[in-house]
Amino acid sequence: MDSFTTILICLIITNTRWIVAREGEWRSATATYTNETDGPIITDIIISGGACGYGDLHKTYGKYSAGLSTGLFNRGSTCGGCFEVRCVDHIHWCLQGSPSVIVTATDFCPPNYGLPNDYGGWCNYPREHFEMSKSAFTEMAEKQADIVPVQYRRVNCERNGGLRFTLLGHSHFYQVLITNVGLDGEVIAVKVKGSKTGWIPMGRNWGQNWQCDIDLSGQPLSFEGHQQQ
Template sequence: MDALRAAVFFLVLLISCEINGAEDEEWKTATATYSKETDGSIITEGACGYGDLHKISYGKYSAGLSTILFNRGSTCGACYEVRCVDHILWCLQGSPSIILTATDFCPPNNGLAADYGGWCNFPKEHFEMSEAAFAEIAERRADIVPVQYRRVKCERSGGLRFNLQGDSRFFQVLIANVGLDGEVVAVKVKGSKTGWIPMGRNWGQNWQCNVNLKGQPISFEVTASSGRTLASYNVAPPNWQFGQTFEGKQF
């Protein structure tokens, strides 16, 4: 009985560490600006390929990341807690924080200085936010503000979303609404007539393989950067069509 209690205690401790680990990250320094949109939000498709960000619930809390943070799209879907610091004129009182999802790439502008327009130049760590989100941590009049950030767990409603694209020889899936650390590092797909097929990253969180899965129910195996793997079986029915989105399990 004592051995059983010890095993249960260890399991609870392990789960607690997995849940809280991302939020225990130390704060790091960066800068932030905002892009002006007609409704105060980033709504157009970014470099991660998510499309209309309001439809997939990221909305105004989306962010473009500088080269070093974007890491060639591998951090698409990752969540960051960001707060304005060390500027008495521009930072809101109390330094409130917000949670942002990485959805886009902020390209460098090497013709401008890093502190005047070249905010996303390598190796600067920078967040380009929506105007509405920026206004929750700093004065809108500010062009650029110093911030602190850290990776945190992504809180998502519903399951992982799989948007299917391609043709009879090329299969691609866009994976969104990923919980846990939000960052997908490996994907496998399976039809009823195949085994598990590894997929390669096309760009952002679009994953691809050369296989014809028409007429087969489709399952996915997704691995997050934490190392956890989640399998969603028969996500799409045999009569699925390209362009459709299906929902699977959640981390």
């Protein structure tokens, strides 16, 4: 434990290269909401950290978090990406003027093939669907709506306070969770370099948790990250 504490204190964040994302075109999807409290928007996150590994989303990304269906989640590589979402084509449920809300991809909305795609199986493949917090959902649609048609597009993420690195592991297993990523929001590749090593590629463990099976204890560390071009 002492050696791992030394890593945490000596962490150096350098050589990070991020590529600016392009604003995407509007696409069609659907959206629902979950009832959030003071904790995460999806109950399982309290225990598991969610499919992206962010932990308590209320503290990490606030109410502007969304679970994505299989078609959007892309096996976790979309974690951290930002989407502008607006309610469309529903005169009763969409708020006047079709205001939009920007959400961060933070979790996976699993399919339910026991229900039809258009009646409960909102996240069944290949549907594109957003499961939002009630607070975010009601900025664009009426609360009484069960599901609304939406348009969405990828946008750059605006973050304050810089990148955040959460370190886990031990002498033979090193893991880092990367959050608060701006621009494209996604991280698609990560390398780590200790004062006694060269650059070492890290593999995606799950979501935005990256790992390598190298003993990095007692060394200042640098990270190099890459985003989608």
